[in-house]
Amino acid sequence: MEQFFYHTLIGQIILMLLETLAVLVPLLIGVAYLTLMERKVMAAMQRRRGPNVNGLFGLLQAFADAIKMIFKETVIPAGANRALFLFAPFLTFSLAMIAWAVIPTGNGLAVANINVGILYLLAISSLGVYGILIAGWASNSKYAFLGGLRSAAQMVSYEVSIGLVIVSVLLAVGSLNLNDIVLAQRHVWFCLPMFPMFIVFFISALAETSRAPFDLPEGESELVAGFFVEYSSLAFGLFFLGEYANMILMSSMVSILFLGGWLPPLGLAPFTWVPGPLWLIFKILFCLFVFIWVRATFPRFRYDQLMRLGWKVFLPLSLVWMIATAGFLLATGLLPQVGGVSS
């Protein structure tokens, strides 16, 4: 058995497929229940009941919605660029899925434990903007186009501060491997010494996933629904799934970079009984709860305020913090030695 899975080509391919399914199936179920969680939490915050008709506590609501969406008619607008119009949701969805290959759920427990894991995540999330931009352009509709342009500018702006925050974390870790980043937080989670960067990263994650209060690309009051206004049925469904999968991805990035990934809060007995993957899931759920909490609390930003926050507040702040971190680590001799370099 071991011989077959590890030493033959077919066995390796089957193993890889199984590993992929083991990540993607829980992820998609998670997305389904995230929509339910969002509605329930928002309902609780607004003193409503939320969905409670389909199944116990409305547990089947997500599947009812999915079935409704699948059976709708796919409408392709006249004058739309057919190929690109259909390509955009596939791109968004598959990018949201392939990013999960490098997320470690335990020590070394990732589909691909690669050396440049964090750069891979950054690369994939920077590709996400194409789905939106292509959808906006190919729809041949002014609302969709404006939504796409807004979204592109927004995502590019906030990627800069996300990148700088990640650099200051990497300075303290000395490796681009996600596994090493989590292991470097054995003693203290990075959210304590780098608390301002934790906040900056979290807010940038909100902007990167176009969540409220930064949901300008789909601002329904001015752009109807933004870049996916012309989409229906399964194409819309793919955007929807991709967006929520990206939310979970961003939450797991926050957990891995700042909240110690799969590590328990303290290395003491009652905490260590809980297996690592469960800790990661708890932390992701916590982040998602805050995502929803923010949505229920804050009004939408104006576009110039959004740009101001990104370029005039977060960028200088994270740049100064990065230099300060490097200086501090160098001064105290805590700078990690990378890859056995001896200078």
Place this chain on the structure above:
Amino acid sequence: MLPQLVFYVFATVLLVSAAMVISARNPVHSVLFLILAFFNAAGLFLVAGAEFLAMLLVIVYVGAVAVLFLFVVMMLDIDFTKMREGYQRYAPIGACIGGILFVELILAFSHWKMASGTPVAPIQGPAGLTNTAALGTLIYTHYILLFQTCGLVLLVAMIGAIVLTLRQTGSGRRQNIQKQHARVPAQTLELVDAPLGASVVAQGGFLRPHTSYHETSVPGSYASGEQSVADEREKNA
């Protein structure tokens, strides 16, 4: 076997999409093919074992440069008939330049010596170093001055771009957030006692803040135009 197959797939797609960049009719399609070409180049870096460069190519070129490119091209108002108008006129010059480049390429190629046998193995960095660390040592330790010079050139380019595009057109209002936060109701709110049934016009026209947008607005913008209207109304009252 498998790495070679992957190499040929990436290389083929790269060449085809590079050809499509210049032959596609629609400029947006051209840019999208350019992105596909970048992406496959990143794949080739991966095959060669340079995973850091591959990721950087995707982040910098695909994630930032090409987005702005696409941004501009999408907003162009393209008239296809107009684009083909000059085709006849420019064909000879184009053919000339193409021919010169082709001859130069052939001249360059004729001096190349091809490695015999199978493609060489992926590049191995210095022992005990990941290629990210090896690259870092090279750039930041051995070639730090050259690297800084590159940075300086980019900085100058950036300042140049800002200087060229920054214009005080005086349109629109500027938001001064500090000022807004420092305001108190006494400065901004004016309560007028209007007699029952009478218009507020008798009291000075309309309710408005004492120090309104006029201070924060750019000189010459429409906000200062509004000021004169307000003044006129005051005079009338």
